[in-house]
Amino acid sequence: MAENNRTEITSLGEFGLIDHLTRNNDTKKASTLLSVGDDAAVIDHFGKQTVITTDLLVEGIHFDLSYTPLKHLGYKSVVVNLSDIYAMNATPTQIVLGLGFSNRFSLEALDELYQGVYAACEKYDVDLVGGDTTSSQKGLIISVTAIGEVTPNEYVQRSSAKTNDLICVSGDLGAAFLGLTLLERERKIFEETGAQPDLENQAYIVGRLLKPEARKDIVEWMAAQQLRPTAMIDVSDGLSSDLLHICKQSEMGCVLYEDKIPVHEDAREFAYKLQLDPTACALSGGEDYELLFTVAQADFEKIKSNPAISIIGYITEASEGKNIITRGGSKHELIAQGWNHVK
């Protein structure tokens, strides 16, 4: 926060603040008929179906401002919602943003947060079309609702995986959790000793936590290939928890191969350094925002041609259970140990 140049939000009033924060907010989508400034926004998806999702992010629960730049936080708040829209095989088109903040936040601080929000809107080609700003008694509260569009009935649920479908995941897993572990460690050291954080050049794992991306590219690639997943979810709670959602909602079982789970080299090395199991980080870590999906066996060649996608197992009948085959060849029941914010 640029505390050297601090403008109190109270000096603008609520409507002045909204005018300030949205002064450069151009809308670009043809579907955005009416944006910020009225009781509600108006959208026309012109024959497509509308997809909607919402997330509530609370300081001290979902983010720690001692190591989270506000610009990154604004960016991430948008991206995690867009990720849910992509996980429906849909295209995000608009967001609305609710923001609650205590008087410790200056106008300059909110501007930084909004810079990140607008950067995400720009990158993912969505319009910010409405919102609500208010005080909070304590801390920062960010509520994002994203809406998107999908060709009628082309959306992909979690509940439609079939026996023998291939289980696929984009990118790599576990790095965001390791980034969090590193930042939390350094925060504690700083609090106890005052020592400046040593991030050990771990740009990759820290970046995965603080500035995740949604897999727009994967959804667009699949559309170009005319490849429609049979089921899909985004990896927010951890691979095991999210795969178990697909299994439960599809009433299926699964076999997952430990040696097929994609883990980035930097994440693997840092895990070893902390004497953590990289596979456990991928299974239980969460916040990777990769796409986890199933495809019919017939799509094997297409999937194999994309180096950003790993085939990590297959779907079975429910009676065969949910299992992981370790590198050593032994079989274990897959259990969910994902992040659980309600603790």
Add this chain to the structure above:
Amino acid sequence: MAENNRTEITSLGEFGLIDHLTRNNDTKKASTLLSVGDDAAVIDHFGKQTVITTDLLVEGIHFDLSYTPLKHLGYKSVVVNLSDIYAMNATPTQIVLGLGFSNRFSLEALDELYQGVYAACEKYDVDLVGGDTTSSQKGLIISVTAIGEVTPNEYVQRSSAKTNDLICVSGDLGAAFLGLTLLERERKIFEETGAQPDLENQAYIVGRLLKPEARKDIVEWMAAQQLRPTAMIDVSDGLSSDLLHICKQSEMGCVLYEDKIPVHEDAREFAYKLQLDPTACALSGGEDYELLFTVAQADFEKIKSNPAISIIGYITEASEGKNIITRGGSKHELIAQGWNHVK
């Protein structure tokens, strides 16, 4: 809260909690294709346009749980959003709900809140199709996003009032503010002396604050009359603030007649008792959730036939200013003193 029968939310976990809160959640709208349980909900408005609005309600800022029953709070959280959809001349169809709560809330308390949410959904014929539940470090946070539908290009903005249009308002104004004044007074007396609240049989004004309704009936009546307002807003900040929004966004002036402003008899009497001016309560009170709109002069007879609507003034050229004519016949500039949550 039913503290005698307290179930800790942690005993269910996040997914168990969501299952519990949505166990009886039937969807009824044809437009709801996919509801709670996936990455996002899917909606098809079948050729209509989609309207979207969001509100963030924070404990200690927007509500005080010492005198707000959780069921009423859940109901009101939905209604205030639906009111924004009606103010676009649209019909609400779905909501998504984000909820943040500290560990002082039991499962029974959340059930009460949800009872109110579901009661509002039932009354206004909307589906709850998604949401997010999380912890908060302090207090209760409620984020509601409502979406609705409107016949293409039949939505009504704030910015389209024309010279000589009649200014109309539904119901009566100022009662919610007086209800708040009464409840705040009794809360302070209780804190200072322990005396039980004396609500003086003020059911009307207390009800207007704690359990407001959105004016679905007015929007439906206008549609049946083929009467389309030229501009519309809902009265959430107070009559003067909200009328000034219409004037500013329409680039118009106005004349408002003090003696035409509808104030309920119970509100008027209670205002006098507190030595408050009933007109000031109506102008600056807020939270009435009535509809404030303008219509062409040609629609005068139609409007006059509806006893729930008052004609309170007319729109002028911007150069004539924004004025109120008092009962005594003198003219004053209309100024906004609505509630400003960013203080």
